[in-house]
Amino acid sequence: MVPPINQFLERVRRVDPKRGRTLGIITKPDRLPAGSGSESKFLELTRNEEVFFKLGWHVLKNRSFEEGASSLIERNESEATYFRTSNFKSLPKKNVGIDTLRSRLSLLLFEHVKEELHRLRQDLELAILNARSQFALLGNRHPQLGDTRYTSLNSYYLSRNFQGSC
Structure with missing residues (x-):
């Protein structure tokens, strides 16, 4: 079985060979074991070291199964806590969280239009x-x-x- 990241990268190679229009989005970083090689690889991706995208990468923490019934405010608080306390805290604030992603996408759309x-x-x-x-x-x-x-x-x-x- 091909890992989802490889499928994603193969699709990017076909539709955006220069990697100038792609914004990589990583979800569920909390599913990775802290300190694992997988977590390190995703941190490298997010820093634009492993695979370079002109627009960079962004990380979101989705709701867990247990958080499925939580409100948006609770979801955002859970995400903020995760990015303050996990190994992903080393990333620039502009590259993590749903609020900054909304701002980023709005600015990208504005510039494109x-x-x-x-x-x-x-x-x-x-x-x-x-x-x-x-x-x-x-x-x-x-x-x-x-x-x-x-x-x-x-x-x-x-x-x-x-x-x-x-």
Whole structure:
């Protein structure tokens, strides 16, 4: 059986080969035996040492089975206590907990939308320029309905005379 982290990393290699758009999220760190090699590996991941992601890594402590009925406040307190007392306390505060993840994701989304809006604006400006040049190729319009009728009738008679001369 392939460990879930390997499946995740393989998927990242396929969809984000430069690792510039991926934010790694580690859950259930409390399931790892304290001081174990597994815990050390996850700490290295979170420090962006083992596998580098431009956006880095983030750790969340999910509710345990026993905490399943706890409120969100109790859940957040349990998570905060865990990150204050476990070996994960060595990590920067910005890389642990649900509150900082929300802030991080909001900022990432804002920056992404800002960048895409800039590109969209450029695309729209180019489309407007193209539409204006295509419109210019149509020629001048007739300023009044009478002029339009005159031109249409004139074209009609010219075409009839042309057909008659053939």
